[in-house]
Each structure stands twice: as structure tokens, then as C-alpha cells.
Amino acid sequence: MLEYTLITGASTGIGKELAKEFAKNHHNLILIARNKSKLEELKKELSSHSVKIEVFPMDLSKKDAPEKIHQYIKQNQYSVQILINNAGFATNGFFLKNSLQTELEEIQVNITSLLELTHRIGNEMLKDSLNKPKYHYKILNVASTAGFQPGPYMSTYYATKAFVLNFSEGLYEEFRHKNILVSVLCPGATKTEFFERAKIDHAMIAKSPYMMSAEDVAKYTYKKLMKNQPIIIPGIMNKIGVFSTRLFPRSVLRKITKSINQQKGN
Numbered sequence: 001m002l003e004y005t006l007i008t009g010a011s012t013g014i015g016k017e018l019a020k021e022f023a024k025n026h027h028n029l030i031l032i033a034r035n036k037s038k039l040e041e042l043k044k045e046l047s048s049h050s051v052k053i054e055v056f057p058m059d060l061s062k063k064d065a066p067e068k069i070h071q072y073i074k075q076n077q078y079s080v081q082i083l084i085n086n087a088g089f090a091t092n093g094f095f096l097k098n099s100l101q102t103e104l105e106e107i108q109v110n111i112t113s114l115l116e117l118t119h120r121i122g123n124e125m126l127k128d129s130l131n132k133p134k135y136h137y138k139i140l141n142v143a144s145t146a147g148f149q150p151g152p153y154m155s156t157y158y159a160t161k162a163f164v165l166n167f168s169e170g171l172y173e174e175f176r177h178k179n180i181l182v183s184v185l186c187p188g189a190t191k192t193e194f195f196e197r198a199k200i201d202h203a204m205i206a207k208s209p210y211m212m213s214a215e216d217v218a219k220y221t222y223k224k225l226m227k228n229q230p231i232i233i234p235g236i237m238n239k240i241g242v243f244s245t246r247l248f249p250r251s252v253l254r255k256i257t258k259s260i261n262q263q264k265g266n
């Protein structure tokens, strides 16, 4: 059975850069996102690395998407050695005026699909994880530095990332005894399509002078994942930011994030 790294949200941003990094390091890839032509383009771009690349377009806001992905893997007899749950998006603005449908899709993509893929593919890994070298099987869930604090005007997004962070840390302790690594990646502001998609243009969060490139985030992540690190925070400013959330009372923290996230008109 051929072994693969499966990456959701591989069409742009951090997921795309992770795909490049994994291909460079000789991993076969299964690339998932909605935009088929961007995935096919990436497949072409990575063809020089002589790894196998499969493209499986899927909308993770649809309830049956994780089951379809699971079926696709089983039908093709692919073994997922590394699962990267990266797909995600944010909504921004006064919660009561945001589209309820989009808020619910945000929960579906950022939380429910991630949980279901972890359960389904984690169970495939469990079938022979104890016969493999240490942490041969890995699951990397993408949270955010936002997961460490409440986030007024992006309340749903911050809460989804708090879920991903706590869920992944919990699973790290459960799964390590079964020889499956669960790591969580917590990037800070990163230059991708993320802010444009969330329609965040003039909030301070979109103008951080410390924004990292998606390429740097991916390179750092690959290195730390291969060292089996449970919580991966790229960039010194992001590490300091996360540490400082322990120093402030929550009443102060939420006022700071409010001032960072709020846009004119909210």
C-alpha cells in the first residue's frame, strides 16, 4: 500500500506551502480543497519531485465530505501516514449581523470535518500503528494563536481554534500510547488569502508588522512535526504573544483582541 500525506486546504496559503515542503521531502500527497484547477496546477508544479500526487476536490462545509474522503482512500487502497487538517476560514464582524449560514459552515469546516477526518483516518492508522516505528503515523491539526484567547468580532473563529487546540492536545495524550502523534500548529498572522476571504481589510489584525510568509510557516512546521513536537508555534513574536496571554487577566485580554479585530462600522 502506498503511503501518503493528506492535506486539506491545499489550494492556497499555508496548505499549499506545506504541500511543497512535503513533496520536497519525498512524501506522496493527497491534495484536498474546493478549487480543482488550483489543485491541478499545484500538482503540475510539484511534478519535478517524483512523488505521487492525487487531487481530490471536496467542499468540507458539506456534512458528507469526510465520509467521501474516507471512501476514496479505502477504494484506492491509499494509506494515510500523515493527515494534515489545515482547511479553515474566518468570519468577522458583529455576530448578530453575520450570516448564520456562514457561521455554521465555519464550525463545519474548522471543527466538525477536522474531528470526523481525525476519527476516520485515525482509526485506519490504529490498525497497525503499534507495529510501526515511533510516531510513524502523524496527525497535524491547524489551530492558531487565536486559540489561546477570546476574540471579539471574530468570536466564532477564535472559539473554533480554541477547540482545535484543546482537542488536539487532549488527543496527543490519548494517541501517544497507540504510537500515533497528534500535533497542533498555531500560526499567528500569516500572509495568505485568509484576511481577504474573511473581508478583513482595515482591522489591525490584518496589518500586523510581524506577519510571516506561508513558506516560512510551512518550513518551520515540517521541521518540528518531524521532531514530533506536540504544539508548533512558528515565529518568535507569536511565541511571545502566546506566552503573554498567561500574564493578562481575561478581561484585559478580550479588550486587546477586540481593539485588534474590530473594523469601522462593526
Ligand SMILES: NC(=O)c1ccc[n+]([C@@H]2O[C@H](COP(=O)([O-])OP(=O)(O)OC[C@H]3O[C@@H](n4cnc5c(N)ncnc54)[C@H](OP(=O)(O)O)[C@@H]3O)[C@@H](O)[C@H]2O)c1
Pocket (backbone or CB within 6 Å): 008, 009, 010, 011, 012, 013, 014, 015, 032, 033, 034, 035, 036, 038, 058, 059, 060, 061, 062, 086, 087, 088, 089, 090, 109, 142, 143, 144, 145, 186, 187, 188, 189, 190, 191, 192, 193, 194, 195, 197, 214
Ligand atoms: N493566515 C493567517 O493569518 C492564519 C493564522 C492562523 C491560523 N490560520 C489557519 O491556517 C489554515 C490555512 O489558512 P490560510 O491562512 O492558508 O488561508 P487561505 O489562503 O485562505 O487558505 C485556506 C484553505 O482552506 C481551503 N478551504 C476553505 N474552505 C474550504 C471548504 N469549505 N472546503 C475545503 N477547503 C476549504 C481553501 O481552499 P478552497 O477555497 O479551494 O476550498 C484554502 O486552500 C486555516 O485553518 C486558518 O484558520 C491562518
